[in-house]
Amino acid sequence: MSDGSSGLSWLSSNLEATAGMVTLAVTLVGFLVAWWRKRKRISYRVHLDTPIGVTPDHNNDIAVEWSYQGRDLVDPSFALVRIMNTGSREIREEDLRVPLTLEFAGRRVVDAKVIEADQILAKLLAQEDSWPPVDVTELLLPKVPLNRKHRIKVLVLLTGKPDPAIKQAVTCDGFLSGGKIVHDTTRGDGPSNRSLVLGGTALLAVGASLALLISAPWSPRTTTCAPGTIKITGSSAFDPVAKEIVQSYRDQCDEAEISVAGQGSLDGLRELDNAGRNDAESREALIAMSDGPASRNYHNLTPHPLGVVAFAVVVNKETGKHELTADQLKAIFAGEVTDWSAVGGPDLPISIVSRGAGSGTRLAFEEKVLGRSEPALSSDDCTHRNRDPNAKVTRCEHYKTSELLDQVDRLPGAIGYAEVTATTKYTNLNRIKLDNRDPDLDSVVKRGYPFWAVEYFYTYGQPQDGGLVDSMIDYTNTDAAKNILRRAGYLPCVDGPQDLMGTLCR
Template identity: 40%
Template sequence: MPDTETILALAGLAATAVLWAVERFLPGRKRIGYRVQMDTPIGMNPQDAHSLVQLRLLRQEQEISDATLALLRIENDGSKDIVRQDYQEPLTVEFTGRTVIGVEVPDANPTDLIGMLTRPGAGLRHSGNRLHIPKVPLNTRNHFKLLVLLSGTDEDAAGRGRARTGGEVVVGGFLSGGRIRRNTQRWGPRKPSLALGGLFIVLVGLLGGLLLSTPTPPARAECATGRLTIDGSTAFAPPMQEIARQYQARCPGAAIDVARSGSLSGLANLNRSGRATRSGSPSFLAMSDVPAPSIYGRLQGERVGVILLSLVVNERTGVDNLTLDQVRKIYDGTYTNWQDVGGNDLPIHVVGRDAGSGTRRAFETTVLHRSEPGVVSSYDCTGKDRDERARVTRCEVNSTTGLLDAVDRVAGAVGYAETYAAAKRPHVIAIRLDGHEPDIEWGQQHEYPFWTVEFLYSYGHPADGSLAAKFLTYLNSDTAKNVMRMYKHVPCADDRSLSASVCRP
């Protein structure tokens, strides 16, 4: 039986924890905080030097009067991940009395947020004194910074030529089940939180001394220990690596290795590992852009999400939109120069994937409606150095990275890749198909044809409580879904975005 001193310590600890939680979390477990880290005029005309020099600030050949620079930090400082659907009204930043001239994203954690915030046509935009921020998912403690160039003066200081600074920056929006607040300190704590936090720490120390013999509390329900191998799709490997990293950070006893041998190779490796296991299911999962062939009768698959794919070209081709008929005639050799489809005078070089690629299978099924011509006429993708008589200049690579490297390097190249990875290449353009482009908001997909369902396969049913079983469950968590959205994938666990026919057999 615990003694009176222990019971009192426990009661004090519980009461302090409840008070702190009410004060800190209950007003909004979903919470976006913001801080104005800098708001200062750009002094281009020193008063003492007016008789000697007049300096002007120009941006895109336009003079900016009374310029100021503001630096904002926006972060998820609540206790729950924030997804796109949580934004009932997107975030806006209002600079009273000033005009927004331009904005940059100098810092973000994770860095992938920068691409999401600056995506052409769907990123940051400004009008008048307002800055409009796109709906971006934010895991707990994720943040980004905005450096904003402004023009305008304070009405009561205009006569003195002093630019408006400080205190006139307000972030608005509406977060379902949460709130948006301005933080005045580094992490935005209020004095009651500091006091309660200090008392909480003292009580924890006291209780630790009293309960040295108390058993260690159980691990998180979603955690398991051991080693797990995940192999397969090169297109889905990047988000899977991040999801695995998040899981390992949450569950220190787990070690997860993510390989990228290609969809069909991953399935073959899983089947081989399963057959070599004397009993049960191996600690091995395979990710595939296509359903497993029927010869692998013991493999069991779960639909994880939808991968958005893009036809990609080198920027020097001079095209950004193709019809499906034009794409098919490029691949069958009817068109051999980009001039044939309204582009520049450059020969067409097709960069294909090897036969084990799930992305290639998706391209053949959804775009070509036939097999991609298998003749490899080029070793380096630049000329017919392997078969001069071939109708199409075509090479093959064994990964998404290899394909994008070739398209980025070869002036007239065309290929296909996962949309998010393609967007990170400076000389690669994702082509619109029949005027349509991929959209992570599934309800807006309409007629865009080039996507595929991502599967995660196990050999038989993983044992309850095993790392493989726990990790499969973790893929339905908000954290995993946010990672997938960050990589422009649509999670199957999000029933509000996907129809039942896409993510169910």
């Protein structure tokens, strides 16, 4: 009896400790149960599910017919779905007893394309010659292994309207042995302009040919051509986009001669300013393209904002890194961290691959990410500090975006930065999350991702009315030019009802 009384007395006098132990035990059991249930888990997120139409709606004054590869479509739409292994174990092909199956509330599949997967997954998916099936309401995905955190994105072109009786317009089902398939509804990177960009790019990749036939009193903006010869110079990041816009213009205006030479934003602005000051004729034959606004020193230059672009910090895959904090990144570029092991990576020296001093991308990186200038040049080959053996950090420079990305792609331990869509063709790079924010336009608009800029065309003063420079600037406001911007990963400053001139593009 005394033993029982003493036990009760101990519990009474140590009530807080007892409650804490019980709470700890319950928490631990809950954690273990949650971990066990997550051992095998596939989540799917619907990034995009949108009808294809004309914006704005002109009160039924526009008759629209859609066709794709010769087939007429009724009520077409796009769906973009991300499939990801969010469990704690890898998933093998045999774990998928029933293949992952996408359903679209009764809509029928016209075509589909896997637009994002790592290199090995992409090769496995490419071996499925009979995929995708068409004219079906259920899209069975090929069985492929998924390592932890690996993901694929599937873009689907659909026809028909979703059945209003079906609650979810897009679902993913199947049977995962020893695990489950869940719908990821967390917010943060849902339907985004980046998704629209990926959609347009993928559609080109599968040979899309959507024809818009418009009849009625309304017609799209026409192009006013002008003869002459001009040069567009500046940003090397925007160089390929500018060339595509110029080619689109010249397809309609064959009397125009326009050359594009990417050399760096600041170099382009400097060339335009010098030409405008010294030669009245040459100012009407030159446009500068710049990643970000010109400094106040160039007060005679007139900005023509085109679109918002997101940049990404990139690292060689040997680093094993997918995310960094802003403080870690600043420490790397300050030379305070010189080995990847100091930030959770392997024992591997850090090599910084930067852009030259005339780069607008570098200026955006310094102003919006580092908050200071980059360290001095210390290496010619990005490996040895031959220029400054006493430098804290190994740092080299390249004057073109493609050269920087080539270097980071082949050099273990390398880190650099570039415009996001320019990085997608490189298989040995990781794009880095900054403070848990993805490097994309959706994060720029919704989550304050810091590494972005507005792309500008600059002229010396206002261009002459009716001249080729004026015509080219005017063409950038057409639907054709904005479609090129979207495909290249830019968010047009003015895009139908969306007007960023008072916010990001101001």
